Amino acid sequence: MSGEKMNFNATWSMAVGGMVGGGIFSVLGVIVHTAGQWAWLSFLIAGLIALISAHSYSQLSIKYNEGGGAFTFLREINHKGFAGSLSWILILGYILTLSVYAFTFGHYVAHVFNAGSWLPRVLALIIIAILAGVNLKGIGNASKVEIITVYGKLLVLLGLAIFGLVEWNPEQLTQGIDPKPWHMAIIGAGTIFMAYEGFQLLSYDYSDLTNPDKTLPGATRWAVISVIIIYILVAIGTTMIVGAESLVENKEIALSIAGKKALGTTGLVIVTIAAAFSTGSAVNATLFSTARLMESVAEKKDLPQLFAIENRNKIPFYAVLGIAGISAFLAIIGSLSSLVDAASIIFLFTFGIVNLIAFRQKIKRRWISLAGAIGCGLAMIADIIVQLENTPYAIIGLFLISTAIFVFRPYLLKRIN
Known part of the structure; x- marks a missing residue:
């Protein structure tokens, strides 16, 4: 990002858009399947962990006066090898x-x-290919568009939520499914944590914020609080509209089912447009930010130098292509639940590390960061135990890949760079 700096409103909008962009559209059916009538509590627990993590991210960015997230924080405390692997x-x-x-x-x-x-x-492959091309042209970071569209997304989501809440029928929360014990909300929080990951992308843009020492902590804190409220209202309201069983059976398109039940074909079209714009902008923003992260890591020789090579539009060419290719492959072969679970575990691990760094570096109210580190650890462990029973191959595969990264990364870099 360059040029005009982002004020509080722009920063808040980008953080909310980063979380809501694909979050609730992707995970609502997954969380109702896991936590049943306690889905709202899962969103609250995961949101509180994210809120604490937002505090740690912003305070560490202020302490070191630079962005870069976990990678930068670890390098600052001289854990360069671990920073590269992470x-x-x-x-x-x-x-x-x-x-x-x-x-x-x-x-x-x-x-x-x-x-x-x-x-x-096929559509998943097409949207990734199109937006990879957009990024390579040098116009991938459409922050102003995100600021405008975030309010449209919130309007659609809140409209659905209010429609369901007005109908108020608590029996719908367990309609067609077995009621879940309350502790499943804790496991559910770990399962869908990726729905809150978007806010920390702003830590990469620290230098592009107006008065970042005040803007970053305030905007991210209120963004996470706003998203917690939205997610809870949508989880309860949409379940009231169509019932838990329908959301579970149609978890890939849960909100479309609710929109159609609420307003017929008009509701279906409105929700589909909102979902398409939200998930499309989330693909675009994630592709842009991840490519820039890869470029930054490669410049510090923690990734092959290939990923630091830019095209004539100053875009890390091979980083964009690599990210697009792998993500397209996973979207084609993966299932929604397994992809969400794997991503959530990674972000719980990363946020836990950042919270632990914040505690050890004695930032303001560091006991909050310690609570966040413990919360991340407990949620991750609970999620892993359950997923080992349900989808063991995905979790074992993630563990083996992560272990291989920590063990073989230094040797691989020596041979390539």
């Missing part, structure tokens, strides 16, 4: 998140056309 895992988390957004985009748009099961995967 950056690889974090990039993997963003790639998984991008594939979730593309997957969700494909299913929402394909639902309108009622075509075969092949169309959502």
